[in-house]
Amino acid sequence: xxxxxxxxxxxxDFLEGLTGGAPGPGGASAAAMTAAFAASLVTMVARKSxxxxxxxxxxxxxxxxxxxxxxxxxxxxxxxxxxxxxxxGGAQDGGPAERNAQLEEKLARSAEIPxxxxxxxxxxxxxxxxxxELGEGTYRSDAAAAAVLAAGAAxxxxxxxxxxxxxxxDDEWLRRAxxxxxxxxxxxxxxxxxxx
Amino acid sequence: MQLTDAELVxxxxxxxxxxxxxxxxxxxxxxxxxxxxxxxxxxQDAEDVFQDVFTRVYERLDSLRNDAAVRPWIAQLTRxxxxxxxxxxSREEPVEELAPxxxxxxxxxxxxxxxxxxxxxxxxxCQEVLDRFxxxxxxxxxxxxxxxxxxxxxxxRISRCLRKLREQLEGxxxx
Amino acid sequence: MTRAxxxxxxxxxxxxxxxRPAPEGWVQAATELPGARRSLDEIVSRAEQDxxxxxxLVADLEAALRDEGVAPDPALVEALRRRFQP
Numbered sequence: 001x002x003x004x005x006x007x008x009x010x011x012x013d014f015l016e017g018l019t020g021g022a023p024g025p026g027g028a029s030a031a032a033m034t035a036a037f038a039a040s041l042v043t044m045v046a047r048k049s050x051x052x053x054x055x056x057x058x059x060x061x062x063x064x065x066x067x068x069x070x071x072x073x074x075x076x077x078x079x080x081x082x083x084x085x086x087x088x089g090g091a092q093d094g095g096p097a098e099r100n101a102q103l104e105e106k107l108a109r110s111a112e113i114p115x116x117x118x119x120x121x122x123x124x125x126x127x128x129x130x131x132x133e134l135g136e137g138t139y140r141s142d143a144a145a146a147a148v149l150a151a152g153a154a155x156x157x158x159x160x161x162x163x164x165x166x167x168x169x170d171d172e173w174l175r176r177a178x179x180x181x182x183x184x185x186x187x188x189x190x191x192x193x194x195x196x
Numbered sequence: 197m198q199l200t201d202a203e204l205v206x207x208x209x210x211x212x213x214x215x216x217x218x219x220x221x222x223x224x225x226x227x228x229x230x231x232x233x234x235x236x237x238x239x240q241d242a243e244d245v246f247q248d249v250f251t252r253v254y255e256r257l258d259s260l261r262n263d264a265a266v267r268p269w270i271a272q273l274t275r276x277x278x279x280x281x282x283x284x285x286s287r288e289e290p291v292e293e294l295a296p297x298x299x300x301x302x303x304x305x306x307x308x309x310x311x312x313x314x315x316x317x318x319x320x321x322c323q324e325v326l327d328r329f330x331x332x333x334x335x336x337x338x339x340x341x342x343x344x345x346x347x348x349x350x351x352x353r354i355s356r357c358l359r360k361l362r363e364q365l366e367g368x369x370x371x
Numbered sequence: 372m373t374r375a376x377x378x379x380x381x382x383x384x385x386x387x388x389x390x391r392p393a394p395e396g397w398v399q400a401a402t403e404l405p406g407a408r409r410s411l412d413e414i415v416s417r418a419e420q421d422x423x424x425x426x427x428l429v430a431d432l433e434a435a436l437r438d439e440g441v442a443p444d445p446a447l448v449e450a451l452r453r454r455f456q457p
Binding site (some may be wrong): 307 | 380394400
Binding site (some may be wrong): 057061062065121123 | 368
C-alpha cells in the first residue's frame with residue numbers, strides 16, 4: 001500500500017488500509033487526503049462561480065494544482081514513516097555511526113513530508129477562504145467546509161512534524177508547521193464568517 | 197526579446213558560451229519532462245539520458261540541417277535515448293515494443309512547451325508567480341517572501357496572471 | 372466554458388506543472404560541456420604529441436590527470452578511456 005498512488009485506490013480499500021497500521025497509510029496520509037478532498041471542493045465552488053467572479057477560473061486552477069501536489073504526499077509519508085520505523089527497529093547496515101546517520105536522515109524525512117502537507121493544506125484553506133468570500137452564493141458553504149477540512153489537515157500534519165522531530169523542538173521545520181496550522185485556522189475562521 | 201531557436205543555434209555554433217547556457221536553459225525542462233513523465237525513467241537513468249542528450253546536442257549541432265527545427269531534433273534524440281535506456285534494462289522485449297509509457301503525456305509535453313513560450317512573453321512578475329506555484333510547488337508564503345508580497349495576495353495574482361496567459365495564447369491563435 | 376483556443380485556466384495550470392526544473396546539478400553539468408570538451412581536446416592533443424604523457428594516461432588515467440592538475444571528472448575520464456583504450 002505505501003507505494004500505491006492513492007488516486008488509483010478504492011476509497012474502501014484506503015479506509016481499510018488505515019485500520020491496519022503500518023505498513024500502510026496512517027494519520028499523515030489521512031491528513032493529506034483530507035486536504036485533497038478540501039481542494040476538490042474548492043475546485044467545484046470555483047467552477048460554479050465562473051459567471052459571477054472574474055478570478056474563479058484561476059482559483060479552480062490553483063485548487064487543482066494543490067490537489068495534485070498533496071495526493072502524492074499521502075503515499076510518500078506512509079513510505080517515509082515505514083522506513084523510519086524500520087530504522088528505529090535497528091534494521092540498518094553498517095557501524096553505529098553510519099546507522100545513526102541513516103536513522104537521522106530517515107527521521108528527518110518522516111518530518112519533512114508532513115511539513116509539506118501542512119503547507120499545502122494551509123494554502124488550500126487560504127484559497128477556500130477567498131472562494132467562500134467571493135464565490136457563487138449557493139456554494140459558499142462548501143468552500144467554508146473545505147477551509148475547515150484543510151485547517152484540520154494542517155493542524156494534524158503540524159502535530160506529526162512535532163512528533164517526528166522529537167526533541168528538536170526549536171527546529172525551523174516545526175516553526176513553519178505551526179505557522180501553517182495557524183494560518184489555516186485563521187482562514188477557516190474567515191471562511192465560516194463569510195456566510196452565503 | 198529572447199533569441200529564436202535558430203538564432204540560438206547559430207550562436208552556439210560560433211562558440212558563444214552564453215548561447216550554449218541559454219540553449220541548455222531553454223530545453224532542460226523539456227528533456228527532463230520527456231525522461232521522467234513521458235518514459236517514466238528512474239532518477240539515475242533520467243540523469244544519464246539527460247547528460248547524454250546535451251552531450252550529443254553539443255557534439256552534433258553542426259549536423260543540424262534546419263536550425264529552427266532544433267526542438268523536434270532534441271525531442272527525437274531524447275526519445276531514442278530513453279528507449280535505449282529502457283532496452284538496456286530489459287533483456288526480453290525488443291526495442292520496437294518499448295513504446296513510451298504514456299503517449300498522452302508526450303503530446304501534453306509538446307503543448308506545455310508552447311504554453312511556456314507564451315509565458316515568456318508575459319511581464320516578469322507573472323512569469324515568476326506562475327512558475328513558482330505550478331512548476332516549483334512553492335507555497336503562497338514562500339512565493340510572497342521571495343517576491344516581497346503579502347502571502348494573502350498571491351492567489352489573486354496567480355488568477356490574474358493565468359488570465360493574461362490565456363489571453364496571450366488566444367492572441368497567438370488569432371494571429 | 373470552452374473558448375476558441377480550447378485553453379482554460381485549469382488546463383494552463385496542468386500544462387505549466389509538466390515542465391518542472393531539472394535538478395540543478397544536471398543543468399550545471401550540461402552547461403559545463405564546452406569547458407569539459409576544451410579540457411578533453413587539450414589533453415588529447417598533448418597525448419598525441421607527448422609519448423611519455425600518453426603512456427602515463429594509459430597506465431593510470433585518473434592519476435595522470437591529477438598530476439596535471441585536472442579534476443578526474445567521470446565523463447572526462449570515460450571519454451579519454453574510450454580514446455586511449457589499447
